[in-house]
Amino acid sequence: MSLPAPMTLAEVRDGVFTACTINMDGDRGARALKLVDRYINRAQQELSRKAWLRLRGSSDITLETDETEYDFPDDMDSGRIMDIMVRSATTLKWTRLHPDPSQPMRNAGILGGASRPLAYWFDEGAIHITPKPDILAWDRLQVRGFRPVYRLVNAEDLVGVDGEALIQRAEILVRPRMGKIVTPDMLQSHLAYVRDIASDQSEGGSVMMGGDTSAKCNPEDHEGGLGGNYAWDESWQPPGYPPLY
Numbered sequence: 001m002s003l004p005a006p007m008t009l010a011e012v013r014d015g016v017f018t019a020c021t022i023n024m025d026g027d028r029g030a031r032a033l034k035l036v037d038r039y040i041n042r043a044q045q046e047l048s049r050k051a052w053l054r055l056r057g058s059s060d061i062t063l064e065t066d067e068t069e070y071d072f073p074d075d076m077d078s079g080r081i082m083d084i085m086v087r088s089a090t091t092l093k094w095t096r097l098h099p100d101p102s103q104p105m106r107n108a109g110i111l112g113g114a115s116r117p118l119a120y121w122f123d124e125g126a127i128h129i130t131p132k133p134d135i136l137a138w139d140r141l142q143v144r145g146f147r148p149v150y151r152l153v154n155a156e157d158l159v160g161v162d163g164e165a166l167i168q169r170a171e172i173l174v175r176p177r178m179g180k181i182v183t184p185d186m187l188q189s190h191l192a193y194v195r196d197i198a199s200d201q202s203e204g205g206s207v208m209m210g211g212d213t214s215a216k217c218n219p220e221d222h223e224g225g226l227g228g229n230y231a232w233d234e235s236w237q238p239p240g241y242p243p244l245y
Contacts, residue, residue, distance in 0.1 A: 006055050006147060007163030010155035012040055015167035020174055036174055041152055043169035047161040048149045053197055054080065055160055057147040060140050063133040066114070070127045073143055075158075081145035084127065086117045089139040097129065097141075106130050117141070162197050165190075 016036050017024040024033075047053045059073035063086075072078055085094040101119035106128070114134040121128050129141070149160035159166055168190040175182050 006057075006158040006160070007166070008155060009037070009040065009152040009157045009159065012152075012159060012163060012166055012170065013037070013155075015163075016040065016170045016174060019167060019171040020178060020180060022178065032174075032178065035177055036170070037152070039173040039177075040166065040170045043166055043173055044149060044152065044159060044161055047165055047169060047194075053161045053165050053194065054146040054149065055162065056145070058142055058144045060142050061127070063117075063135050063139055063141060065135055066132055068129050068132055070129070070141065072122075072125050072127055075147065076143050077146045077148040077160075078122075078125070081143060083144045084120050085142040085144065086129075086133075086138050087140040087142065089135075089137055094142060101130060165194055165197060168193060 013033075013036060014024065016039075017029060017032075022032060023029050054077070057076060059076050061070050061073065084097045084099075086097055087094050095116070097117055098119045100121050105119065106121070108131075112131055114132045116138050117129040117131060117133050119130050127141070127143070147158070147160045150157065152159065168186075172182050172186065172190060
């Protein structure tokens with residue numbers, strides 16, 4: 001089953017304006033647009049850095065004859081890669097590649113004949129594989145990990161965190177600036193939702209791109225996702241509000 005598509009900035013904007021009961025097409029909505037975008041971006045950073053609600057994702061790369069070097073996909077976070085897979089052209093099943101092969105293995109694979117890619121490493125922002133791919137038998141690579149978090153500017157820009165949590169968080173930040181109240185039940189509901197999403201995050205390791213090698217990261221580094229024992233403290237709460245528990 002494929003992962004759900006991330007929301008766009010336009011979809012999150014619409015959600016925030018609707019939640020704040022502001023007509024986006026009216027004069028007030030036009031004046032509020034920059035403010036809403038400002039707090040959507042702030043909320044995305046807070047959800048990414050404090051709650052680690054990053055979206056899982058994957059990106060496919062078509063293999064080419066005798067080609068062992070491929071550009072890293074722009075729609076994936078190079079610091080949070082969990083696996084790189086290769087697909088059988090006949091069965092369409094995916095097989096995991098091993099990270100960071102030895103130098104003799106790299107040389108032998110690149111200089112030898114075409115077969116199933118067995119290992120990968122990173123160098124200068126590119127993915128290198130070995131051996132050379134037999135594209136009649138193995139046709140695609142798939143990068144699996146987490147989507148990047150970029151500043152959202154254009155309506156079609158994709159968010160890098162859970163969309164519903166982002167709408168909720170941005171609404172909480174926008175409401176006081178629009179003369180609207182934030183009720184305790186809104187805060188409680190948001191915190192409960194964030195906890196539920198965070199508890200589903202993977203505890204598996206991830207791969208960090210670093211020079212000419214890659215290395216597995218421990219889950220406690222929060223690179224592969226948030227573990228279930230994270231200590232939720234009052235620093236998570238929106239500023240200026242009383243404790244929620």
